[in-house]
Amino acid sequence: MIILKSTIELNNWFIENLNGLEENLGFVPTMGALHMGHASLIERAARECEIVVVSILVNPTQFNEKADLQSYPRTLENDVIVAEKAGGTILFTPTPEDIYGGTPSAEKVDYGPITSAFEGLSRQGHFDGVVSVVDKLFMAVRPNRAYFGTKDLQQVAVVERMSNERHPKIQIVSCKLIRDENGLALSSRNTRLSDTGIILAQNISQELQSVVDRVKDGLDVNDSVEIAKKKLKNLKGLELEYISGVNYKTFSISTENHGRSHIIIAASVEGIRLIDNIEL
Numbered sequence: 001m002i003i004l005k006s007t008i009e010l011n012n013w014f015i016e017n018l019n020g021l022e023e024n025l026g027f028v029p030t031m032g033a034l035h036m037g038h039a040s041l042i043e044r045a046a047r048e049c050e051i052v053v054v055s056i057l058v059n060p061t062q063f064n065e066k067a068d069l070q071s072y073p074r075t076l077e078n079d080v081i082v083a084e085k086a087g088g089t090i091l092f093t094p095t096p097e098d099i100y101g102g103t104p105s106a107e108k109v110d111y112g113p114i115t116s117a118f119e120g121l122s123r124q125g126h127f128d129g130v131v132s133v134v135d136k137l138f139m140a141v142r143p144n145r146a147y148f149g150t151k152d153l154q155q156v157a158v159v160e161r162m163s164n165e166r167h168p169k170i171q172i173v174s175c176k177l178i179r180d181e182n183g184l185a186l187s188s189r190n191t192r193l194s195d196t197g198i199i200l201a202q203n204i205s206q207e208l209q210s211v212v213d214r215v216k217d218g219l220d221v222n223d224s225v226e227i228a229k230k231k232l233k234n235l236k237g238l239e240l241e242y243i244s245g246v247n248y249k250t251f252s253i254s255t256e257n258h259g260r261s262h263i264i265i266a267a268s269v270e271g272i273r274l275i276d277n278i279e280l
């Protein structure tokens, strides 16, 4: 795998090597600390594209808490191994200053509930940062297809909207959420959980599954969510932020049990914020 550390290096590599392959270029943007969730995106991109660019950039503008940014795991040596094994062609590791063309900053974005509700409400400015960095990365990489995980379901909706408006030629490919053998959604932040924390965090996916099971048995979506809410609120050491049925395209609250409905959740364990979701 080729490691390119700046937009200039990436551009030069493209000029010398693309020779028509730009017609079939896949892109997987990440913040590093790669795990099998990231690998699944890279593998899919490698199946569908000639060239796969994987970027690693811990984007300061999408962090609403400085401590979270500072403690975000950085594991470049291992990332090279994971990205290469999954089929990445290029690992692109620019600095924030390079991508932003100076001090990183993000313009305000208002796409209605998809930027203002749930994650947008809990993490003020988060999606401004996501939109800014993905927009700038798209300009640098100029992919045909870009791969995003439904682990970050609301982010997919935001990126689709931004891309429709600013990069209509780029196809956004949304990819399946990958879990560990106990159901916990894989996340770079999981490495910061203790063994006890991991066991506690497993309640998140277990309760999501229970919501779905009860709805399948005929219970109303709201009632099923309320049962999970009560259970999670009673768990010592887990702080529930929200759990709700939503339409995954609009992020308006939904009590439908079919079509575009998902149950989304955010909770903290040992001060680590975790998100998850499940299709109804």
Ligand code: AMP
Residues within 6 Å of the ligand: 029, 030, 031, 032, 037, 038, 040, 041, 147, 148, 149, 150, 151, 152, 175, 176, 177, 178, 179, 185, 186, 187, 188
């Ligand atoms: P991140 O490094 O957390 O910014 O994630 C980079 C990309 O990987 C995003 O599109 C995420 O949605 C995706 N991703 C992270 N975790 C998972 C997972 N467990 N399953 C699928 N995709 C994931």
